Amino acid sequence: MRPFSYTRVSDPATAVEEVASDPDSAFLAGGTTEVDLIRIGVARPRRVVDINALPISRIEEAPDGGVRLGGLARMSDVAAHPVVRERYPVLTRALESGASPQLRNMATMGGNMMQRVRCSYFRDGDAACNKRAPGSGCAAIGGVNRGHAVLGTSEHCIAVHPSDAAVALTALEAVVRLRGPDGERSVPVGDFFLPPGDTPEREHPVEHGELITAIDVPPVPAARTSVYLKVRDRESYEFALASAAVVLRVQDGAVAEARIGLGGVATTPWRAHRAEEALAGAPAEGASYELAAVREMREAVPRSMNAYKIELAERTMVRALRTAAARAEGVG
Numbered sequence: 001m002r003p004f005s006y007t008r009v010s011d012p013a014t015a016v017e018e019v020a021s022d023p024d025s026a027f028l029a030g031g032t033t034e035v036d037l038i039r040i041g042v043a044r045p046r047r048v049v050d051i052n053a054l055p056i057s058r059i060e061e062a063p064d065g066g067v068r069l070g071g072l073a074r075m076s077d078v079a080a081h082p083v084v085r086e087r088y089p090v091l092t093r094a095l096e097s098g099a100s101p102q103l104r105n106m107a108t109m110g111g112n113m114m115q116r117v118r119c120s121y122f123r124d125g126d127a128a129c130n131k132r133a134p135g136s137g138c139a140a141i142g143g144v145n146r147g148h149a150v151l152g153t154s155e156h157c158i159a160v161h162p163s164d165a166a167v168a169l170t171a172l173e174a175v176v177r178l179r180g181p182d183g184e185r186s187v188p189v190g191d192f193f194l195p196p197g198d199t200p201e202r203e204h205p206v207e208h209g210e211l212i213t214a215i216d217v218p219p220v221p222a223a224r225t226s227v228y229l230k231v232r233d234r235e236s237y238e239f240a241l242a243s244a245a246v247v248l249r250v251q252d253g254a255v256a257e258a259r260i261g262l263g264g265v266a267t268t269p270w271r272a273h274r275a276e277e278a279l280a281g282a283p284a285e286g287a288s289y290e291l292a293a294v295r296e297m298r299e300a301v302p303r304s305m306n307a308y309k310i311e312l313a314e315r316t317m318v319r320a321l322r323t324a325a326a327r328a329e330g331v332g
C-alpha cells in the first residue's frame with residue numbers, strides 16, 4: 001500500500017479546490033470502488049478528499065414533477081424513496097439489483113456514475129490494459145472475454161460499463177450536474193459516458209476536480225410503468241450479463257413512445273436508438289419487439305467468448321418490452 005493523505009471537507013467549494021489543485025488527488029464518497037482500487041494499486045492517489053460531509057445528499061421533488069438526486073444520495077435511499085418508487089420504478093429496480101444491501105447503504109449516486117470497469121485485466125496491474133496504462137494493449141480482446149462488451153467497442157477496449165443505475169438514467173434522459181473550479185454545468189447522461197474509441201482511459205467528459213453535485217431526473221409520465229430487467233450468472237450480488245431499462249407508452253395498440261437502455265453488453269450505458277426507431281408507431285406486440293431487438297443488435301461485434309450476449313440481449317429486451325407493455329395496459 002502506498003501512503004496517502006486523507007482530508008475531510010465540509011463545503012463543495014473546498015472539495016473542488018482541494019482536488020482540482022492536485023492531479024494526484026481523488027474524491028472519496030462511499031469508498032466501495034475507490035478503496036478497492038487503491039488496495040489493488042489501480043488507483044494511486046497521494047491525497048484522498050472525503051466528501052461525505054458535503055450537503056449534497058438530499059433527494060428532492062422538482063417543481064416540474066421530476067426529482068433531484070444529490071450526488072451523495074445513497075443508492076439504498078434513492079431506491080426506497082417514495083417518489084422514485086412511484087414515478088421511476090425502472091430506477092428503483094436497477095438500484096436494488098446492484099451490489100448488496102450493505103454496499104448500497106454506503107455507495108452514492110455520484111460514485112455509481114464514476115465507478116470504474118470490472119474487467120479483470122483492468123484490475124490486474126500486470127496485464128495489458130489501455131484504460132489503466134494507455135498504449136499497453138487490450139488483453140481482453142484475445143483473452144477471457146465472456147463478460148465483455150459487444151456494442152460500442154474499439155480495438156483498444158472492450159470492457160463493459162458496470163452500472164445498473166446509469167442504464168435506467170439513460171432511458172430516463174437524466175442530467176448530471178457538475179461543479180468545477182470554473183463554476184457549474186450540466187451534462188445529459190447520454191453524453192456523460194464516453195465510448196472507448198482511441199482513448200479508453202477517458203471515460204467521462206468530467207475534468208479532474210469536477211464534483212457531481214446532483215443528478216436531475218426529468219418528469220417522464222410513461223416511466224410510472226417502466227421496467228428494469230437484469231440477467232446475470234446468479235440472482236443477486238452480481239453484475240449484468242445483459243440488462244434492459246424500458247419506458248413504454250402504448251396508445252390504441254401501438255407504441256407511442258419507447259425508450260430503451262441496455263446494460264451488460266456495451267462499453268457505455270447504451271441507448272438503444274435503433275430499436276426505439278423500429279418501435280415508433282409499430283403494433284405493441286411480440287413481433288415488433290423481436291424485430292426491434294434484432295435491429296439494435298445487428299451492429300454488435302462479438303469476440304471469442306461473448307457471442308451469446310447478442311441473443312441474450314435481444315431476449316432481455318423483448319421480455320422487458322413485453323412486461324412494460326403489460327404494465328402500461330394495466331394488466332402487469
Ligand SMILES: Cc1cc2nc3c(=O)[nH]c(=O)nc-3n(C[C@H](O)[C@H](O)[C@H](O)COP(=O)(O)OP(=O)(O)OC[C@H]3O[C@@H](n4cnc5c(N)ncnc54)[C@H](O)[C@@H]3O)c2cc1C
Nearest residue numbers: 029030031032033034098099108110111112114163164212
Ligand atoms: C462487490 C461489488 C458488487 C457491485 N455490484 C454492482 C452492481 O451489480 N451494479 C452496479 O451498478 N454497481 C455495482 N457495484 C458498484 C457500486 O455501485 C459502486 O462501487 C458504487 O456505486 C460507488 O459509489 P461510492 O460512493 O462508494 O464511490 P467511491 O468508491 O467513493 O468513488 C468511486 C469513484 O467516483 C469518484 N466520485 C465519488 N463521488 C463523486 C462525486 N460526487 N463527484 C465526482 N466524483 C466522485 C471517486 O473519486 C472515485 O473515482 C458493486 C461494487 C462492489 C464492490
